[in-house]
Amino acid sequence: MPSFLPSTVVSPSSSALRHWTRKIRDFCHNKHGLFYVLSPSSSLPDSDLADLVATLTSVPNSVGCLSSSLPIRSREPATALSFAILQESSNFTPFRSTIPGRKPTSVGRWHSVKTHQEEKNPPLEHRSPQTSLEEIRGIQRYVLPSEIRNLNPKNTRTVLYLSDNSPEGLSQALSSAFPSSAQLGFLASPTPFLTGRPFTLFQNEKVYSSGAVGVCLSSPVTNLDVEPPHLTPITDALTVTSAEGNLIHTLDDTNPVKLIISAMDKHNRSVSGDKQLLKEDQFYLGVLRDDRVHRLYQVMSGGPSRGIVSLEGESGPARGSTVRIYYLPSISKPVDGAVVNKGYHFLNLNPDSVGAAAFELDRSILRTSVGQDSDGSAETTFAGAFLAATEHGCIVRRPGPGDIAESAWRFSAPAGQIHLDFS
Numbered sequence: 001m002p003s004f005l006p007s008t009v010v011s012p013s014s015s016a017l018r019h020w021t022r023k024i025r026d027f028c029h030n031k032h033g034l035f036y037v038l039s040p041s042s043s044l045p046d047s048d049l050a051d052l053v054a055t056l057t058s059v060p061n062s063v064g065c066l067s068s069s070l071p072i073r074s075r076e077p078a079t080a081l082s083f084a085i086l087q088e089s090s091n092f093t094p095f096r097s098t099i100p101g102r103k104p105t106s107v108g109r110w111h112s113v114k115t116h117q118e119e120k121n122p123p124l125e126h127r128s129p130q131t132s133l134e135e136i137r138g139i140q141r142y143v144l145p146s147e148i149r150n151l152n153p154k155n156t157r158t159v160l161y162l163s164d165n166s167p168e169g170l171s172q173a174l175s176s177a178f179p180s181s182a183q184l185g186f187l188a189s190p191t192p193f194l195t196g197r198p199f200t201l202f203q204n205e206k207v208y209s210s211g212a213v214g215v216c217l218s219s220p221v222t223n224l225d226v227e228p229p230h231l232t233p234i235t236d237a238l239t240v241t242s243a244e245g246n247l248i249h250t251l252d253d254t255n256p257v258k259l260i261i262s263a264m265d266k267h268n269r270s271v272s273g274d275k276q277l278l279k280e281d282q283f284y285l286g287v288l289r290d291d292r293v294h295r296l297y298q299v300m301s302g303g304p305s306r307g308i309v310s311l312e313g314e315s316g317p318a319r320g321s322t323v324r325i326y327y328l329p330s331i332s333k334p335v336d337g338a339v340v341n342k343g344y345h346f347l348n349l350n351p352d353s354v355g356a357a358a359f360e361l362d363r364s365i366l367r368t369s370v371g372q373d374s375d376g377s378a379e380t381t382f383a384g385a386f387l388a389a390t391e392h393g394c395i396v397r398r399p400g401p402g403d404i405a406e407s408a409w410r411f412s413a414p415a416g417q418i419h420l421d422f423s
Contacts, residue, residue: 004219004422005085006386011379012041012076014048021055024083033086033094034062035160035215037186037388039069040194041077049194052081057205061086063094063213065162066200068189068389082386091155091218095147096203098211099173101166102314142173148216151178157399158221158422159183161214164199165190165392168314170212171408175397179404182221183397184420185212187410189390222421224398228286228293229415231326234263237288240321246297248285248309248316251323255307260299260325282328284413285309287317296413299325313410328413394418 009020028034036056040049056064070080086092143149148156156178163170167185174183191200197209238259242249248256260283286293297311317323393412399405411418 004217005087006083006384008080008082008382008385008387009379010070010072010078010080010382012043012078013379014044014051014079016379017052017079017081018048018055020081021052024085025055025059028059028062028085030060031088032061033092033215034059034064034083035086036062036064036081036083037067037162037188037386038064039067039080039082039389041069041079043077044079053202057202057207060204061092061094062202062204063096063162063215064202065186065188065213066191066194067186068391070387070389080387082388084386086215086217093148093151093216094203094213095145095161095216096206096208096211096213097145097161097163097170099142099145099169101164101168101170142169144173144177148177151216153178153180155218156181156216158217158219159214160217161185161212162201163187163212163214163395164201164210166210167212167395167410171395171397175405175408178216180399181216181397181405182224182399182420183395183405183408184224184418185214185395185408186388187390187392187394189392219422221399223419224396224421225419226294226296226396226411227417227419228284228296229328229413231284231286231293231296231328231413233324233326234267235259235325238323238325240317240319240323243316243319246311246313246316248311249307256309257302257307260302260309263325282414284326284328285311285317286324286326288322288324293324293326295409296326296411296416297409298412312412315407315409 009017011017024034024036034056038052038056056062064083069077072078072080157180159174159178159181161167161170161184163185165187167187171183171185174181188199188201191197194200197207199209201208201211201213203213238251240248240251241253250256251259283299285297285299287295287297295317297313297316300310300312302309393410393416395408396411396418397405397408
């Protein structure tokens with residue numbers, strides 16, 4: 001039996017979801033772990049949400065979170081429960097992290113990078129007195145959570161976690177402690193209007209508003225693939241000729257901001273109407289490998305006078321990387337057809353089980369393909385697939401060809417997808 005068993009249940013029926021949460025609780029029964037994301041619909045009553053959460057959090061060795069509802073077409077708002085059973089044989093280790101990440105920048109005033117969480121996660125002792133680049137950016141080196149501090153790095157092949165929107169400290173600590181491990185961090189959606197908390201994370205029966213919860217696995221991944229949304233290139237392939245951290249100084253020895261503006265002007269001269277590029281559009285720098293986008297960084301800012309482009313995240317492509325500039329139309333612009341470009345990101349833990357049409361199923365298809373619940377509501381189950389959505393994206397760290405995995409990065413392009421396979 002596989003050590004990692006994912007599934008996703010989608011239904012507008014609270015009774016159907018309660019049935020599933022009880023089945024999961026009874027199956028785990030102190031022997032297996034549980035990794036889950038509950039995506040409530042806008043119409044799910046608070047009492048039903050509380051019942052579902054109470055059952056899921058009663059499972060020992062469980063970690064989970066609340067996040068955005070899946071953008072699946074349906075005549076009725078549907079709630080999704082995505083879960084993975086962690087078999088006892090998989091040597092899984094759940095953990096809770098309070099390691100802080102990068103705080104939002106306070107413009108115009110000096111601010112401390114410390115948070116109240118740092119008292120629980122002191123920086124490593126006996127560090128060099130020299131100031132590091134990480135400290136300048138607000139990231140320090142922190143000790144791992146106690147649950148995973150003594151794990152053998154060679155036997156820790158995969159780390160999955162659910163986090164608030166500041167995962168940088170945890171990601172850095174995990175990458176340092178487990179250099180060969182794959183890493184996938186799902187950044188949960190804000191929940192202030194749903195639960196009154198900034199974020200809602202669960203470990204067993206405890207509820208948290210910040211930090212992260214996750215699980216370390218001995219099972220390796222066979223594939224960790226990033227699928228960007230449909231992007232339009234506005235430049236040919238370029239070479240990064242000068243870069244530092246998340247700043248691009250030159251592309252092909254040229255001012256990158258002026259290069260982007262020139263590409264926009266050239267594009268706009270060749271098209272008209274809603275195909276014109278707007279300042280509200282999102283621009284991305286894609287790192288190419290075999291002429292495919294291997295990494296994707298959102299362009300956050302840049303001025304023609306200084307000529308420096310700032311990318312999302314703590315780091316960007318290295319000097320010598322081959323890149324291309326892309327744009328993604330803003331959601332306010334009219335688009336063809338009924339599909340709207342929403343800011344959701346999918347975490348699919350078994351792509352072979354779910355086709356692309358899975359995200360566009362309507363209620364009639366669900367009824368005929370799967371059937372109805374006892375109250376007549378449609379219900380569908382994606383066996384072998386873990387589907388989740390968030391506005392904030394994911395942290396991705398692919399396994400490398402040797403003993404060292406690639407560096408971690410944030411994938412946050414709207415409608416992008418991440419596919420992960422376990423052996």
